[in-house]
Ligand code: UDP
């Protein structure tokens with residue numbers, strides 16, 4: 001059987017930091033899968049060098065832009081156009097099955113069991129649970145699917161201006177067709193759940209296997225005091241649980257920063 005891989009994407013140095021922490025967290029939890037990072041031309045040489053030490057494959061991709069700037073502006077997230085680059089992951093046909101993970105995710109347990117799932121598996125989006133969140137998903141690389149996805153983009157665009165809109169449009173039977181393709185929320189636990197449903201977070205949050213720092217403020221938007229081991233900035237304002245934010249930063253400062261020297 002051909003290899004299986006975790007795949008992420010970083011088009012610039014900021015998201016590259018996220019990819020570094022994600023890669024390190026997967027290694028720390030002893031994944032047996034290959035690690036692939038798709039990078040954009042903007043990623044600097046020093047960042048690429050660090051990514052090379054953590055990932056089996058660092059692959060440069062052309063940044064596709066949705067061109068749907070009206071939608072993007074509407075969502076006040078002009079940066080999301082680049083997430084179309086995500087679709088490139090379907091071209092990794094030297095792998096039989098992959099799990100895509102956003103660069104703003106971090107694993108807190110081994111999640112190799114996700115490879116038992118089929119395309120297209122993903123967890124519900126906390127904002128609109130009949131849609132899946134495209135931060136973590138199981139897929140099968142295929143040039144045919146890639147072509148169809150691009151065709152879908154051209155014809156229908158994206159209802160949210162980003163990859164999540166395209167993918168939900170294309171895999172539109174996800175909500176109803178097969179419950180096995182609904183990943184449990186613990187595989188893509190966005191911190192939003194903490195304040196939208198605190199009792200559930202208290203009950204189930206400790207089972208989380210993947211934390212997703214979804215939203216505008218990312219872990220790397222804060223600063224970290226290495227001596228006091230504290231995150232600086234308005235942590236209360238963070239869309240994420242301060243404990244996970246601290247975990248992200250301690251991983252970054254103890255495992256990633258030394259690689260940069
Ligand atoms: N991404 C990137 N560069 C960007 C914006 C996004 O590489 O400028 C990638 C990165 O992997 C990121 C994913 O696209 O995790 C989705 O974007 P983001 O996580 O910011 O969206 P959110 O999860 O907050 O909706």
Ligand code: MN
Pocket residue numbers: 102103104105135212213214215
């Ligand atoms: Mn994300």
